[in-house]
Amino acid sequence: MDDGAAITGQDGQQGAAWHYDGRSATRHAVRVAPTGEGFTLSGDGVFSGPHRWSDIAALDGTRGRSVYGLNGLAGWRLIFEGPPPEAFAVHLPLPARYGRWVDRFGLTRAAIGFTAIxxxxxxxxxxxxxxxxxxxxxxxxxxxxDAMIGDFGGRFCRTAAGRTALDRLATHLGAEAAGVRSVEVANIPMVNAVAMPGGRIMIFDGLLKQAKSADEVAGVLAHEIGHVRHRDTMAALIRQLGLSMVLGGLDGNVGALVSGALSLSYGRDAERAADVYAIDALRTAAISPDPIAAFFDRLGGGKGGEKLERATGWISSHPVSADRKAAFQNSKQRGKTYGPALSDADWAAIRGMCRADPKGAKASGFSW
Amino acid sequence: MDADRPSASRFTGRWQDYAPIAFTNLLLMIVTLGIYRFWATTRTRKYLWANTHFIDESLEWTGTGVELLVGFLMALVFFGIPFFFLQFGAQALALQGHAAIAGLLGIAAFLVLLMLAGVARFRALRYRLSRSWWHGIRGGSDDNGIAYGFSWLWKSIVGALPLWLLIPWSMTSLWNDRWERMSFGSQTFRSEAQAGPIYKRFLLFYLLPFVIAAGAVGVAGLFASGFLRRDMDVTAAIGAILVLIVAVIGIYILLGLIALAYYAAFLREAIGNLSLGEIQFQFGAKTVQWLKLFLGDVLLVVVTLGFGALFLSYRHWKFFVTHLEATGEVSLSALGQSRTREPGQGEGLLDAFDLGAL
Incomplete structure (x- = not known):
């Protein structure tokens, strides 16, 4: 069907081969003649060479044919049907197979090496x-x-009395020394509290409603202060940033950042360390560790807490284990007198923040 | 396929020969946490190209894994990271109450993204042609694809605006735009695909709502005729629910079939009006053959518990090659070497899209 393709080969003849010169598509039947350091090609009006062996590259993936290229001249090809003549092959390297690094070590050794790396x-x-x-x-x-959270879209509830009470509790628990810059109540009906980058702690209104006493909130707050103290939020941010870059998990929906922050997991060691901080802080502030242990029970115990709540709440990122609860319970010192974390008035002020602050309350229609 | 008829384009591979490549690729990808992907793609293409016989000679793939890796990294640096921070910024703005600015930023990002998707398509084709050799000659393009990106942007939007009615026009017109800027050796492709011949198939999409309406009327009729009564027994109720489920599944299947039929017609039209020098290309795959390919894919993956997915690119390439036809004459001596610039790196941008990164 075309002129150039009509040329037939000279199969079986030693040294006979095909050649493309890389300038036109014409296929040439050529004879390979060795010279001292290499070879020349000649046939039907073409002559190529002399070429040095070191300039020849073996190409792979060629259906049993042997194809060679010439360094520095793209498209130059020398093709033998089947294996190359022995006098030719001895001068040439094997074609690449898996890629240079794998070929150098062999598949098995490369696979083991890569696994270790x-x-x-x-x-x-x-x-x-x-x-x-x-x-x-x-x-x-x-x-x-600050850039990430700002004023959280105006969803913080703020009252003067509540502010004073929250600050008092936070100070009791060593917040300032730990690097906490603000503790806010967010008007979100979820039983949760989070430490955000920048030393900012958010307690969700849902958690305040669920808690039976200020002591329980103190336990949760102390734990979150522990995260701030240990820079766990920054570590989690770096991890999330790194992971999303590595995995390309850039997902475009607004609010993903917040849900991402909610699901930031700090790892088991960091949680244990935050617990250690919390136990210590509670002891220093003379707040009993029993209520927080009871709070664990109530949230994670299976009874009570609804499924959705457990999936989205504090308990989902802070799974209750027998060890954790025991650590809090065992930290209780015999003979020590524990006071309430806050006065009844202060506790009421905190709980009432979102009801009292119209601005925060307005945002309650925000849907998660 | 009809084995007796000499075909301009034949596939000579065997899956048994490809299997060692596929499985070692999988192994190396696992142990390198996916980085080997670029070399795996290269090995697969080398095999597929070498087993694609066009007229009297095999194709040859000369792309390398490093090129694909570099392309990927460049897409990540110049494109992924800015977008990551843009998105980060938009979220921060939205959280701080500047929703309008965040929205504008989002729209701007979407438009840039759409345009880049066009550029990515163009450059992927350019890269693939520049690494595909036949008779010691390669393809390519001297166009950087930016103009095509803008063309893609406005034609995609205009095509979708009037109830998607202009999609066939935008698809064929973009196909022409793309291929007319491509060349093989000393010759430039000519592409004259028309939207007209594929419109009938495309309009089937608009028939579907009527089919659904008719179905709904039918169900209502069943209600009226007493087939579905409030006091009917359990078996009749289950029967009615089954009818509904079948109807819903049927709608999806119908939608899929229409899409398949349309795409089959589109590729026949698009490739059938593509020519290079004196060679005229054709693509013979009909809807039934596409359906068989698709069902075969599903069956293969399911039966092999997912391992069959390794062979999908093999199957698809084989499908493409066996249905590709060419007529006319090649004047080999007149087909000179391509003088287009060889792009330095692989299809990174398209890769980024394939990853579903954005």
């Missing part, structure tokens, strides 16, 4: 945020946190 890499990626985070200056984290 991959395992090390995963371990590094998982652990890196927690040792990088302390090196991020607080001021950077603060600015980042």
């Amino acid at each position: 991959a395992a090390g890499f995963v371990a590094l990626v998982l652990s890196a945020p927690s040792w990088i985070a302390p090196f991020v200056p607080r001021s950077v984290e603060n600015r980042l946190g």
